[in-house]
Amino acid sequence: MSDAPVFADGLDEIAQEFLVESYENLDELDRALVALEKEPNSRPLLASIFRTIHTIKGTSGFLAFNGLERVTHVGENVLSRLRDGHLELTPEIATVLLQMVDVVRALLGTIEQTGAEGDVDTAAVEAALARVLDPQAAPAEPEAAAPAPAEDAPVLDDTDAADGAADEADGPAELLAKPDVEEETPVQQVLEKAPVAPAAPAPAAVEHVDAPAHPEEGEQRRSIADSSIRVDVGLLDQLMRMVGELVLTRNQVVQYTADLQNVELQRASQRLNLIASELQEGVMKTRMQPIEGVWSRLPRVVRDLGAQCGKQVKLVMEGRETELDRTLLEAVKDPLTHLVRNAVDHGLETPADRVAAGKPAEGTLTLKAYHESGQVVVEVSDDGRGMDPVRIGNKAVDNGLVSREQLGRMAEREVLDLIFRPGFSTAEQVTNVSGRGVGMDVVRTNIEKIGGSVDIQSVLGEGSTVRVRIPLTLAIIPALVVRQGGEMYCIPQVSLLELVRIEGESEGVGPQIEHVAGAPVHRLRGNLLPLVFLSEQLELARESREALNIVVLQSEGTQFGLVVEDVVDTQEIVVRPLSRQIKHVEGFAGATITGDGRVALILDIAGLSQRAKAVGGSLSAMSIEEQLSSEDWDANGLLVCRVGEDRRVALPMGDIARLEEFSDGDIEHAGDTQVVQYRGELMKLVHVGSLLGLAGQMHADRYSVVVHRHDGEQPLGFVVEEILDVIEQELQLSDVGTRGGLQGSAVLQGFVTDIVDIPALVAAARGGMYV
Template identity: 30%
Template sequence: MEINQYIDIFIEESNEHLQSMNECLLKLENEPENTELLNEIFRVSHTIKGMSATMGYEKMASLTHEMENLLQELRSDKISINTDIIDILFECFDKLEQYTKNVAEQSNEGEIEVSNLIVKLNSILNDNDKLIIADYTSDTGVKNIDYYILNILKEAMKKNMKGYRITVEIDEKCMLKAARAFIVFNTLEEYSEIIKSEPSTEDIEDENFDNKFEVLIITENSVEEINKELTQISEIKSILIEELEESSINADYDQDYKEKTIKKDNLEEFKEVSADKIEKKKKTVNNKVGKTVRVDIERLDNLMNLVSELIIIKTRMEDIGDNNSKQSMNEATEYLERITTNLHDAVMKVRMVPIERVFNRFPRMVRDLSKELGKDINLKMSGEDTEVDRTVIDEIGDPLIHLIRNSIDHGIETPDKRKLLGKEAEGTVFLKAYPDGNNVVIEVQDNGSGINIDKVKQKAIENNVITEEQANQMDDKEVPELLFMPGFSTADEITDISGRGVGLDVVKSKINSIGGIVEVETKKEEYTKFTIRIPLTLAIIQALLIKLSNEIYAIPLSSIKEITTIKTEDIRKVQNQEVILYRNKTLPIIRLSSILDTKTNLNKKELITVIVKKGEKEAGFIVDELLGQQEIVIKSLGKYLSNVKYLAGATILGNGNISLILDVNSLF
């Protein structure tokens, strides 16, 4: 069976099951008596184990099997749930998530080691008051035997199976040692299970061993039966079979190994050996995992119906071509326009996915950061069912991570400080999403200390971001915008979480790259709120086509507030910036012809002005001519032109010409 064709399905379903596990673990931490949550985690572990085993991912299957053992004891009330057990289950979740990520990236589980984690799981089962982490070296049995193998031997003996250590010596005259060893392994595997070999199977395959090797097996067969099978193999010099007695296994288990026994309270002192320290071999990925969207069957039915309508109108237009009736052609064109509009709406709905796909990762992140920083923080989310385009979902995750980490680290005070300020010890981060016209708005707000305006000004002056004179002229609403400058940070010390000045500028550039904007609002000692506005879709948008000299440009309609005309004589210059007083407000004027280097008539008395908005900011774009509103398909400029300023992409017009799409956010 070709397994690779099922990798996409495996990854998608594994991610869904892991998300369910994550949510249940977070709830279980607050509701340890809730058996339904335990049952759900057990079901998820069991499902992942079955899926992993089917796909041949043995490490995932082994880890989930050990999780099942512990969860079963918890379900039967033989072991009580506590914080340490929850932490270990979260560790298991992290490893499973990493395995799944590796499968997505390189089609295999990777080299992540979980033996120490399995030791922890088994230690809870063996002794609920202690966790044992042991350094194992044995002079009896196979070298480098570990706790996991000892556990297998003990479990096998409980089921009336026997463990044997077999030493095989191959004749010196044997030309193909590896082939002879392979025959021994094949023979043993017919009626036993090999659980360990020394040297490793890889070394034996590469003939990287002397004439002797050892294996540990478990089987129901006797020494005589094993000896009879092995002696039939030619070019074997000697065979030594030792049965492992249960008493000696228990002795190994309890005495012959150097143990470090610790109380659970000190568990954090023991760190699992990181697999990242092992130099990984780079492997070629033979298949790329595609991005998928789950779609309601009703939406697909609607698409099917619309495609059927397209086929009908195509036939009708062919008939009209034969009859050459102008009226019929106009009617058919109008009908076709209605169908394509409906088809566009239907396709957009198929691409739309709930933003909870992004939001679901944050409760765990907030939990871990709360523990790390010693803060009591509650995350309140709303609007998770707000739908956005699939491509937007992929881009919005990292900016939100930065903003939430910022709120927890910089915004919310420590419990002691909050009490001194008359606040509740528990801080709150609000994560909210809602649709607003053709945009989706996401708000990240905390009830912390707010932004210290004076400190931001001082840091900006120290970092030569602004001068002291500019700082004095800035109002309180403008100062927080300095936080989005590259390398800017108000942190007094660098921590693992923040202080390096690589947070908010990344947020702004990422949001701008998808045609969105980010704003900040704050009140000292009360709150800080970041507001992100992003387009519903990045594929098809409504745009206003304008003309500059002989070139056609498109401005996204979602950025346009209104269109008006202004008199040239009313334009004034303030600090080298052209402005006009419009509706009792100062409106900056931007001449697109100057920025985009196109020729234009500078002697006009009246100028066509497109007033655009970026959050609360507004500006007037001077254009030569308005061509009208049109639905356009956004095409990327490609990687070579991706860094061109002021342009968000291009579109192909009905006559085949190309129109460049202006990036409003970068123009003012």
């Protein structure tokens, strides 16, 4: 037996589940059959017994356990007769049914140990069941017992194709070699006795069958039924919660004992630390399931879809044993299926195209799952045509997602990212597979909902890879703890990109916060990062701005910087729901208890970015430039700027091309004029303040420049102190304070604002003289 494959290694998971389930069902069956004898006409009992046997039959057929299938098949026939009232349950029939249960049990036992049915004799019980169905077929009951096995032997040969004819020949030889054959003897004995003494042997049979098997099981492994139990998911959730609490308490204990000098206490706390971690891991494992559960239906999806699209697809799955939390597993099911469908439909080419491109006709779709830095990564890659950034870009413009101009500024990666925008579709025509323009955005939304992320890589002509990152579990998450207004707030680390700390302006770094169209932004490595102030979002007092702590976050494809008072620590936290009194409060996703025992709120990053958008109007730098370039604004849009100390001026947007910023170092002097190199041209800079005769600061570290360009003339840069906002407003000009270069004044946003006369200003600048 030592060389025989042991169950767990020899059988796959389906068979394992089948065994566990069948053992449970058999116990139930025993009880039901005995109960049935007391009330032979109970329909519900019969129906339940029938179902059980039917299930075993179905699965055993599927798993190619032919003996098991045969026995249960005949048994099922008997049961259906009983159920339909064609047959009356007699003690004899009950006995035969119980025998059938025993034989099924014996077969399952052998399957569990050896991975195969072995040679448990099924013929006798099959014959007995057949006789119940058709008493005429067997002439006399007492004689039936002996000839039965012989009669049925050919049947065994016929159906048991795998073992073939060798079965009979091997029988005697294996009797010596294989210990499990011992089982055969008692079964046969019992069965042969059965028709003679109907009622009595049934319980005995159980013992006979089981007895020889037990010693081996003890040595080999626990039987399946004993080694796994079914546990209510609610209980597991509760355990998980309690372990979470334990972990938090542990954190507190460890924190406090670190300050004490007591060596014993420190030792104990370290031990507690270790045990709690292991316990946490163990409990988390109980909720883990291999991703295979989700993948198992994909081969079928790929096959059907391949056939439908006329594509040949080879599906490769790697890392199917990778485990993740069952709730997450449920959540990624649909997004993954969608990605796979997309890959087959959009990614892979038709066989003809593939051959033409020098690839094998059969496309390969690879699913890969692995653990990486506390997350599960699932990759869906194909070796198809890859994504064409040009085509995607054009499509995005057609779909009205971006303007041409925006597209021109986008990096390739950003262009590919467009497919995650709502309303994007590249399908030339709508099929029932894809092309309805809902899809990738839903995939991203669903993945982000569970704290994951999706990104895409593609090489034109070589294929694409979509990488989905999912947290291992939702119950305990790593978080960044920040402080604002004396309270701690937690930010889930999945949204965290980086931390930026900028010391005050006294260091000479220049202005850290700029305003584009009224929205605060920070220039981070050349990109404009929209800023959101936590103090404003939570309607708290503003922190002092000696230094700026920016937490760079990403949510729903948008990056933004959250300005907080202080960054404190990182911690593992247990997410707890908010009570119903505060559930509706925006900005929070939950609460937790931090290491020091205080309650801290968990910030809802997705919500904050939404809220920031609503408050700040146009959050992304992209959308600000969009405003500048859009035609609507040309009509009567006004760019509000600050010049000098506190003067507000508004520039009609007519010929304003861009907003730029230059540092002192960029500025060169040609004669007494300041110029900068701008897109391969020299651009003259004019200080709006001094041009208007206002006190303007001529020297700064950074210059906000409004680029003016009229019909292919040389660009002109108007230097202002600060760009405040873009507004659209009918002008009610007043003559008050009219000067050269000004159209007049107006009240904009509650401030008196001078409206700049751009043509006059341009003329003045070009002429090099003041108006």
